[in-house]
Amino acid sequence: MTLDFSAAQHLIHELFAALKPTEALFVEIASESSQFIRFNRARVRQIGMVEDTVITLRLQSHQRTASSSFPYSGAVDLAAALDFLTQLRSETEQLPVDPYLVPPTDTGSIQETYMGRLPDPDSVVETILRPVQDLDFVGIYSGGTIARGSFNSAGQAHWFATETFCLDYSLFTTTGKAVKNSYAGTHWDSATYQAQIEGDRQQLAQLEQPPRQLAPGRYRTYFAPAAVAELVGMLSWGAVSEAAYRQGGSALAKLREGATLSPLFSLQEDFTGGTVPRFNADGDIAPPRLALIERGKLQTFLISRRTAQEYKLVANGANRQETLRSPLVLPGTLPEREALAALDTGLYVGNLHYLNWSDRPGGRITGMTRYACFWVEKGKIVAPIADLRFDDSLYEFWGSHLEALTDTPVWIANTDTYERRSLGGITVPGMLVKAFQFTL
Template identity: 40%
Template sequence: MAHQARFKALVDWLHSAITPQEGFTLAYNAEASDFIRFNHAKVRQAGHVQQASLTFKLIENGRHADLSLTLSGDEAVDRERLSDALQHLRGTLPLLPPDPYLLLNDQVWQSTHVQERPLPASEQVVERIAQLGEGLDLVGIYAAGPIYRGFASDNGAFGWHQANSFNFDWSLFHANGQAVKANYAGDEWSDEAFAKRFALARDQLAFLGQPSHALAPGQYRAYLAPAALEEIMGMLCWGGFSAQSLADKRSPLQRLYDGQATLSPLVSLNEQVTGSLSPAFSGEGYPRSDLALVVEGAARDRLVDSRSAAEYGLTANGAGGGESPGALSLSGGSLLQDDVLKALGTGLYISNLWYLNFSDRTAGRITGMTRFATFWVEDGKIKGPVDTMRFDDSIFSLLGDALEQLTQERELSLSTSTYSQRQTDSSLLPGALVSKLTLTL
């Protein structure tokens, strides 16, 4: 039985099993994924994971309790597991107080999205990786296959999402221990696009063998590649657009949303659900739509889950419990990728950042380390690698007055997290040329 039919059968049974006083929400999560681990450009481990689970919420008189259960794929067995879960939650609810911030979506909605664009056979991908990586110390993980998400509630709301995707996360190591980190991900594999991405990493690897360039602390002109910019955006997703964090005055973008500061007019950020690999509904049962978070440097929408909506009198817009973007998109600019080094002139080419944290959260200050392929560039030419250094700078500078250009080309990044299951979170980002980045040590 197909995943959607399997889920629908369990929903139908639950409708018949609950009492008129009871309500429920049911969220379905499943995947059928190939995982292939590489070392020295050869397959060292390969496996296939097929799993499905439910998150079941029972509601009665303002009380609610949740329970997660693993599904077997056998309809009778799974129905029995759901029945046991129902009895368990019925015994739990009387022990709980009513939840003052429980805000259920009582609208009846239907949403179905099935993307079945075929992916290449994993054997074909392995062969391509082996060809391009021959003779290199390549390590990485390739994950691919369909991901399924479903939602249903007692009032008749029903959502289904199904999409194929792949994610190859790899590094090329130099004999001196340094490395170039790279990623290629999406829902449509292209040998040409992968070869181009691989060639960039291989070219950067050659520069790692040159003598390193020592830099003193100070401010430097810099280019942040999409992967480096993704780390900065990831920090902003820690409450930056969250209605809860903004109401509590803990958002790193507090000054932006309070109208005390702006970003560069080049910056337009969206929660771009349409066309992404994320479902068009939340696990709470609210439809998700595209949101304009920042428009030409000015704050616009914020992410609101049901609890924030109840607490602050807002309208829920499908945000998850952490009120973090699930399909973040930054509009591109006019700088062509082939012209990046020329436009940079003299300064830092930063491929990756890591170990980021807030140095002053409410002021929007971020600190972190350069990582792997960071190069010193003079007159538009790479001179050599730069040793790892710490930066500390304000998002209102990096994406504000210091931002000169964004690249026209953008890079899609899918979450590499596989804790419990593969994720659907994504970001679509350009590279950023900034006039100054502060290195502290």
């Protein structure tokens, strides 16, 4: 089981009681109870449960700070937790003063629990494999409860728990080409999953056609939600951060200086879906929705409490890295079923990878097409394409070249499982761009 709020409170009370008058303490808790299943050739290759809780202590003393993390399995680990606190005391004495250290405050606490409807753990294998038994199906399913806690010695006590699932998978042709997709959320719906697999089957059959070789140039392009999510994810790499802007490294700096994107493009942090907590490791609470770009115009960058301290600003609940945690690109009016017809002739891009900034001040992103990408003529897929490299500016594909966004946003879950299951994801519609630059 995940660590619950009452058990966490007991541990926190003992740690705070051990503090000296000159000390302040932050305590972060990451806990999960997850089922993992690995599939290969539509068969189970590995299955198991993970019960895991990690606690991170961050001690402040005399304008210095040190932190340490350790696994926690119950009350028997309280003595170990107090030992870690003693070690941190010793470390802080040897560290330099941090001029922008912000002490803990109590501005109110929140406790939020979101219940989902996950597949029955005893029948989830059959539920997943029934529609793909005749296919070369490879993937990983993860599902269960994830909890996060953030406490400080000023009295703040945040708790968040959610039930989510994610099936991240690929379907392969006999020649090794693949359609990659994912199905994730808080409420499993077998009809939705079945319909998604049927769409994947159609693309899989189209991948059997000889690939079309395309010359470098600008092409009319439709980006499926998974590809749009990759582009939006790049904004966490030095674009939406106030600190990055102040230090001269923001890809969106031109928006602060008066440039605009298309009025079709609006970006928010949206925490109302219940997949990621509104509080951060410092205990700051973000609003349920925070508009970053509204109808092409910059509203705000993400501002952490440290950045606010350094530049005398007001923080808006951002994490220390000032990265997107629950981004939402607002949908448009193009019906999803009419996307290929609206594209008419051009490229359908299902996935992207290897993204990086090629010119961050200019907002230019480079990367590669991947998996199911096709050449389309008169609204019909006619052939897969050989992989292409692209290099284009967000001031164009989200600016003057953005033609339409679909009316159905899709949640693309964060599938990372380094150390633990990740929270959150990116919610985006499909995107039609009138001219997108492919370079190789």
